[in-house]
Amino acid sequence: MSTAEDLGFATALVRLSHLVQRAFIDVGRSHDLTPQQAQLLCVLAQGEKGVGMTELGRMLNLEKSSVTGLVDRVQRRALVERVADAGDRRALKITLTEEGLRLANAAHEGVVEKLEEMASELPVDQREAVAAAAWRMAPEG
Amino acid sequence: MSTAEDLGFATALVRLSHLVQRAFIDVGRSHDLTPQQAQLLCVLAQGEKGVGMTELGRMLNLEKSSVTGLVDRVQRRALVERVADAGDRRALKITLTEEGLRLANAAHEGVVEKLEEMASELPVDQREAVAAAAWRMAPEG
């Protein structure tokens, strides 16, 4: 059951999400990327040796066929490559090209900076509490 | 300038946003709404006497022409109406129909419950810190 306090908490999360989405829109646009493409590149920037299509879908909340299209479009721009998975001949690893890595890093930095800027007024303990809350609510990422 | 700690904070925000988006996807689907439509209805559910197109764009991070299309589609389903603004003949107020209000409330409750469920392990002080952070980062909403 929900209480009035929950409503404030949920609203807060929605509001924070709004800020994050805004960051991806703005940063993406400044690099000629859609927000979805920017998010994709940011995910790939974290994955060391490439990320599988299925895992991308899980990380981006997308059906696998949607991932196919999204990857198609950034591959068309030569930002990523589909690399055969050595251990599973059905699977692929999506990896960043040199240009893709450059853009991905720029986008990632841009988003971090923008969020950091918005949080500049935040006391350290609140920042830490937000981080702790995120880890607890989504332990696996 | 960013620090390693910021990176954790920004990542946390992105992760929380992911959860919120997931909530809108799931709740929307359970009511035959796209996530965008669910968000629109939730915004309208808060606005007492209808919300203008321009304000909707600001609240949803959308260009005005995108709002036109989004409202078109939910209006086609008779969930909202375009009402003339008494004080400005250029402007409109988007209002929920009876059916729209029912769906909007259901979607809003669904999202709140889902987020509350995900936060069930969270200590009160962390919940309060998240709320406080949101108000500070986005005072106007």
Add this chain to the structure above:
DNA sequence: TATTGTTATACTCTATAACTATA
């Protein structure tokens, strides 16, 4: 002149269902 909203246009994004190939 500025603002509110729409239209026209061209993409991108997305899900569903059916498919291929490999495990």
Add this chain to the structure above:
DNA sequence: TATAGTTATAGAGTATAACAATA
């Protein structure tokens, strides 16, 4: 049988630019 990924299809979502009407 199950999983990884693609294709085909259809519709939703979105931005840009140009427009009309009102402020």
